Amino acid sequence: MTEERLNELARKLGTRAAERVDVEATARRVVERLREQPVRRPIWVQATWLRIAAAVVILVGGAFTLRQIWPGATPDDHVTYFIADDLGDLSTDELRTLLTSFDQIIAESVVPDSTSDLQELDAQQLRELLREG
Amino acid sequence: MANPLPRTELPPDAELIAAWQGGDEQAAAELVERHARPLARYLAGAGAPEAELDDLVQETFIRAFRGVDRFRGHCQFRTWLLTIGGNVLKDFGRRSARTRVMPLDEGVRDGAGDPHDHAVASEAETLLAEGLKLLSRLQREVFLLRAQQGLEYEEIAAALATTPGAARVHYHHAVRRLKEIVQ
Numbered sequence: 570m571t572e573e574r575l576n577e578l579a580r581k582l583g584t585r586a587a588e589r590v591d592v593e594a595t596a597r598r599v600v601e602r603l604r605e606q607p608v609r610r611p612i613w614v615q616a617t618w619l620r621i622a623a624a625v626v627i628l629v630g631g632a633f634t635l636r637q638i639w640p641g642a643t644p645d646d647h648v649t650y651f652i653a654d655d656l657g658d659l660s661t662d663e664l665r666t667l668l669t670s671f672d673q674i675i676a677e678s679v680v681p682d683s684t685s686d687l688q689e690l691d692a693q694q695l696r697e698l699l700r701e702g
Numbered sequence: 703m704a705n706p707l708p709r710t711e712l713p714p715d716a717e718l719i720a721a722w723q724g725g726d727e728q729a730a731a732e733l734v735e736r737h738a739r740p741l742a743r744y745l746a747g748a749g750a751p752e753a754e755l756d757d758l759v760q761e762t763f764i765r766a767f768r769g770v771d772r773f774r775g776h777c778q779f780r781t782w783l784l785t786i787g788g789n790v791l792k793d794f795g796r797r798s799a800r801t802r803v804m805p806l807d808e809g810v811r812d813g814a815g816d817p818h819d820h821a822v823a824s825e826a827e828t829l830l831a832e833g834l835k836l837l838s839r840l841q842r843e844v845f846l847l848r849a850q851q852g853l854e855y856e857e858i859a860a861a862l863a864t865t866p867g868a869a870r871v872h873y874h875h876a877v878r879r880l881k882e883i884v885q
Contacts, residue, residue, distance in 0.1 A: 570884050578884075582746070590755060599731070599764060600727045600730055
């Protein structure tokens with residue numbers, strides 16, 4: 570058995586079965602089926618974009634929520650936490666110094682004029698001010 | 703001034719595909735009429751039961767038209783169609799195995815065809831059909847695309863996402879095994 574003979578046999582393979590296929594009827598049926606079940610490409614595309622948009626919303630929303638609830642997510646939160654924790658141990662002068670530093674570090678834009686009034690506050694008022702800050 | 707010659711050649715497949723994408727049903731029908739018989743031959747050669755051949759051909763065209771956006775012209779439309787036919791046949795084989803309606807490998811051997819035609823079929827042809835079932839799917843597809851459909855290795859490689867060298871190797875392995883079986 571040569572390769573040529575094998576190829577000759579292969580060329581004949583399925584010929585009789587294929588001749589029985591009614592090509593025109595097949596074409597009609599294919600067109601009918603395509604008409605009955607059209608390609609739904611636009612809907613698929615729309616669904617895909619909706620999924621992508623939903624994923625982006627979940628990611629951004631999740632990141633924002635985590636940032637809000639995560640303790641110590643920013644350096645400012647660290648400062649506030651430690652100051653509030655140890656306020657009871659500080660003297661009036663220490664509190665004034667701390668509040669001044671605190672203002673310089675994080676709250677210059679929030680309470681720009683507060684340092685000028687610090688001298689008029691007593692220790693209790695300073696503590697309250699720090700706790701509120 | 704000479705009159706222009708009447709245009710007698712058929713529109714190329716790409717033109718018909720574009721027309722179909724634009725909603726021309728006649729273009730789809732023409733593509734089916736153009737390629738249905740070679741596809742049927744390929745499917746029958748690959749082991750499709752004769753009784754299922756019509757349905758498998760239809761299903762192949764339906765899949766092809768629905769996924770025609772993925773056809774990038776890397777090979778001929780017919781070659782692409784034949785590879786889809788291979789997938790349709792594989793799915794059919796799986797379904798048949800699950801439902802035990804008719805095992806795929808009984809398709810060519812017996813089927814629902816005319817008994818006279820089966821008697822006329824040469825012994826070598828029957829042996830070849832049997833031998834093809836013993837090959838791996840890739841070897842079988844490469845052999846049929848090359849020997850039955852007469853495609854070049856470059857074309858086969860593009861359709862099956864392999865290299866021409868690998869396609870050549872698969873073909874030669876297939877030929878060697880088939881020679882042993884048919885002899």
